[in-house]
Amino acid sequence: MIPASHLAEAVEWRRRIHMNPELAFEEHDTAAFIAGKLGEWGYEVATGIGRTGIVGSLTKGAGNRAIGIRADMDALPILESSGADWCSQRPGRAHSCGHDGHVAVALAAARVLADTPFDGTLRFIFQPAEENEGGGREMVADGLFTRFPVDAIYAMHNWPGLPVGTLVARDREMMAAFATFEIELTGKGAHGAMPHEGADTLLAASHIVTALQSITSRNVSPLRSSVVSVTQVHGGDAWNVLPETAVVRGTTRWFDPEVGDLLEARMNAIVAAVATGFDCAADLRYQRRYPSTLNTPGNAALLRGLGAEAGLEIVDTDPSMAAEDFAFMLEHAPGCYFWLGAAREGANPGLHSPRFDFNDAILGPAAAFWVRLAQAELGGA
Secondary structure (H helix, E strand, C coil): CCCHHHHHHHHHHHHHHHHCCCCCCCCHHHHHHHHHHHHHCCCEEEEEECCCEEEEEEEECCCCCEEEEEEECCCECCCCCCCCCCCCCCCCCECCCCHHHHHHHHHHHHHHHCCCCCCEEEEEEEECCCCCCCHHHHHHHCCHHHHCCCCEEEEEEEECCCCCCEEECCCEEEECEEEEEEEEEECECEECCCHHHCECHHHHHHHHHHHHHHHHHHHCCCCCCEEEEEEEEECCCCCCEECCEEEEEEEEEECCHHHHHHHHHHHHHHHHHHHHHCCCEEEEEEEEEECCEEECHHHHHHHHHHHHHCCCEECCCCCECCCCCCHHHHCCCCEEEEEEECCCCCCCCCCCCCCCCCCHHHHHHHHHHHHHHHHHHHCCC
């Protein structure tokens, strides 16, 4: 469905973007490239939505229905080691999650759909800052759905944990909600040989790290999903000095809002009690970042049906405890977030690995799937 010449050019676009990765809200070159292509094909292009986001709209026929197709644009602060000829030319920045591929897939589909009959309005939404910084939230706050209303919205993510030719589109829970936490402990420094003269922040931090693991194991029902992970502990500069301060950082994950509330409440209680027990003061900064990504069952069923018609294997798998800020868009419009299998033969680095590179083998089928979805939603198939 995607002409070979178009596909070859889309691979070139993908690798061009891969070589020039841009971090959250810095996607100026990528956005300019996207806007230029959409303009060439007759889309009405709006820029600067949610700071660096883009919406390309195209209306055909007399239909009133509108759908949105979202692709994320941002890279990660990672030093790439993929060894690809098109490796990042910006050290410390890399498309290690495949957003370069998502952009190229959406552009390839937009190009074909510009010359394809349909009845209604098609909106390609290119979102900044999906990685942690909430670009989806920023686009919504900037009037995305009031300025560009849709009846349904969709997003795809390449999934190297599944074979090429597979699709996952779950009803309801797809990706978890997440929060970050930072615990700053203040005690009394002392010589390492005379610990009784101080209030040991590292000892308090160690007990807090252990105690936090009791939240999921002893406070949350084993029938409900949650994660509490400590990912950083910082404190001290010398072999023989107990530091006055220490910092503990990490993340929590959940699906059920009640579980999210419980995680935060128990963390506050544990941190305060343990710190007090070691004669230290604790300042907990807990920040909820993204809500759960919850698909609309009817839209998910549509995707599964289209996938089966296209010869894809429909896989029923567990949701992921990773998070996705497409969740903010799904809070305002029905739709579905889905995974397309993207595993490579042999070495198959996972998402966010410094060795990861988008699998170009799925670019054509993924773009063709977007075309199929647009025709199914807007007619013209």
